[in-house]
Amino acid sequence: MDTTIIERWKLCTCASFIGCIILVLCLNQSRNSANLSALQNPAISITSFNQFPTPSIEFSAASKLIVFRPKAVNHREDKCNIFDGEWVYDSRARPLYEGPQCPFLSDQVSCRRNGRSDINYEKWSWRAKGCEIPRFNATDMLERLRGKRVIIVGDSLNRNQWESLACLLYSAVPPSRAYIETRSSVYKVFRAKDYNCSVEFYWSPFLVQLDVKKENGTRVLRLDKLSGEARRWRGADIMVFNTGHWWAHQGKLRAWDLFQYKGKLVEEMEIESALDIAMKTWARWIRRKLDRNKTRVFFRSISPSHTGEQCYNETQPILDESDAASFPKSLTEIIEGTIKVMKSPVRYLNITNLSQYRRDAHPSIYARKQEERQQRKEFHPDCSHWCLPGLPDTWNGLLYASLVFDTSGHISDS
Template sequence: MRQKDNGGHVRQEDGNVNNSPPPTLPNLPSRRTPNFPSDPLQILRPDSSESRRAQLSEPSRGRKGASLAAVAMTKPQQQSPPSTTATTTTSPPPPPSTPPPASSSSSLAKLPLRLHSLASSSRSLLAALRRSPVTTLVAAFFLLALFMYGEDVRTLAELSIDDYLYPDADFYNVSALPPLLLPPPTCDLSRGRWVFDNTSLPAYREKECTFLTKQVSCLANGRPDDLWQYWRWQPNNCSLPTFDARRFMEKMRGKRMMFVGDSLNRNQWESLVCLVQPILSKGRKKIVKRGSFNIFYAKEYRATLEFYWAPFLVESNSDNPNFHHIDQRIISPERIESHAKNWKDVDYLIFNTYIWWMNNEDIKVRRPNSTSWSEHDEMPRIETYGRVFKTWSTWLEQNVDPASTSVFFMTISPLHNSPAQWGNPNGIKCVKETLPVLNYTKPLDLNHDMRMYDLVAKVAKNMKNVPVSLIDITRMSDYRKDAHTSLYSIRQGKLLTPEQKADPQKYADCIHWCLPGVPDVWNQILYTRILSKSSPPSPHPPLPPQ
């Protein structure tokens, strides 16, 4: 049966309008020709034309709006017809209309005259076209191209205007902050304990992050407790720096970060979006969802935080993020290019793949040179996993420049389906769990396939040219039986019904995590690892505002 992915791919945007004036600059900067990336997803129209015109006419745009309008109105204008709302005075009779003071709105009020002039020119052009068949043919091709690619043309024009109206965020003076105390390289961040902390946590409030999907919004979905939000990870032999969104976004200025993998990597991507979005101006941040891409634009920093759906990393019959066959997953272990072409020129790549492998011991594998997914064989899971990582690592070695791109891999995120493993034999999966596993003396046995864990670690260790940094989240997450979405999630895009909640063995989701929650700590470790590395040069062109 075809099932819709539980990710709830619902477009979300920050719908608030920024009514505060932008920073006033003494002079408009000299214009440079932007280097637009070849990826069409990097040139997405930010606003409708109507919205853009409304923004241009806002008085809050101040002198910058007036200057921009003045640039557009350099030619002499005809006087406008008499105004029906003009007031009479005792001064000598005025001309048909008295020009208002120079301002953005008054200049733009003359746009109808410009359009009238343009219409007159168009009539002259049409007359010339009738006299010249060759010119008519050329014009026809031009109009056809404009019809087919008009959206891109308008987008480029709006991007240019956007540069004037919305300057980049001022560079944050990171040196003015207290020194960042990073843990020593020898400290194992994956070994530690969970400490209750209701002073500094949660890192953000669920209701304040409008970008969260329903799948992970547990409080909004009716979860009665909120204790899972107040646990801080404390490594054994060092301290984990607090996530500083401004410091992180300065590191990300003009760069791209992409999470590649399954819905657990999307879970972590949503967490990161919520961690950074409070410092971004309203109207200057948004999410665009298109195909396998979820892209968060931080316009002031010309940076993107992206998620790319590829649950097996290689090609499969489950590559549609919205619809796929859960019980008939088939992969092509040696085919990766249709996904990997989208990973080029990304500054930070964060991969994962595990949970989709755990349905069966054997994996359906498409035969080489086959023309249909129905032509497949079955192979042992670990053997197929090894083939996939050979393909993946080979692509990295051949296509990634380690001087400009950093690669990370997230280890296993656990399932909590067997409560007897943490001493609750009468429990049902993770349902009604409200506390982490505490006072433990040894690792939990949650039936992970540690062969897959070890295989990834070996591949990362043997990379020759492109370092792959493993971020070990497995053991710390093992103890968080309390933090899953459980019965407070969605299934096929809808909240669970009372009948479904009455059958937790079937419907409780003990895979994904409530937000804010455990993935925030994963990102805290990712943040630490990124800031611990020397900043590589970024040869990629600056991203245009989206």
């Protein structure tokens, strides 16, 4: 009797085990069918929590800013403006390179080499609100630029940016595998031989042509003709333009005597009107001469200047916004208004506000070597340009972020 009961229990246990196996197999079959149905039905989406949404960059007409907009997940849209944030002291992450690594840097920006002893200005990082800005990666940037050509066109502040970008990239390659040409103040170039890429600077503070008459030395600013160097700009994959400061110069600092427009010489014209015509000339060239499928165009906003009193002996960023530098708003509005209505897409690198707080980052008296300072009885602090390493590295970091956040993720080869 006991033996019979034991045998029955064994049989029940075995049947239960087999039933569990069958149940598991059925559940797996049901799950596979559901997955297959989801893949075949476009109305059903499968989201992997191990993947980040693909981000995109766009120009916001309302804010005139580049906006980082991750693609919606679960119908949520999160906006992030990489130019809206705060400065954070970060001695571990900054600087991205050491000045001696780039022997080609000009005296004007080599503040530590010229005797500046405080170096805290090198250690501030820009942190955006609501999103992470990728740390500048020179090797990754070089890969993105492989086989490409970058041109930076404008005044000495864009030359400042060129020196920064050239140094950032130069510090990531063996010196023997780089070519640097810096003898001319109007044209400079960095080439990374192993990546077959170049970064070039072209001096053109007005973007339009400035002619000097041989017979009498009269300087004529031709508002409806782009700079004669423009023929050398074509074919670039990335273009970074700027203008502004030279339009605001007055008196002895003014670089022109007459304007020329539609074949007529004009002695007096409102600066706002002249800049508006010049910007339209530039925009027309962008529309007619560039392949929008190949070339990405950036326009860097005004780099703010501070007075000598505002930057001399300063070692900390400005905390009070009322002390920040300013630039004629009317000129800024003309530049931004032109970009906003352009049919060809132009990315606006709005570095003005974040740069206004960095009065500590100017060369001040350290734009020249100590012996030169001692020889000159009068010397005005340079509160327009920026020390390197320093603030322009952040400008290039935001340019890099714009490329990283692009929907394509890389520079088009088309």
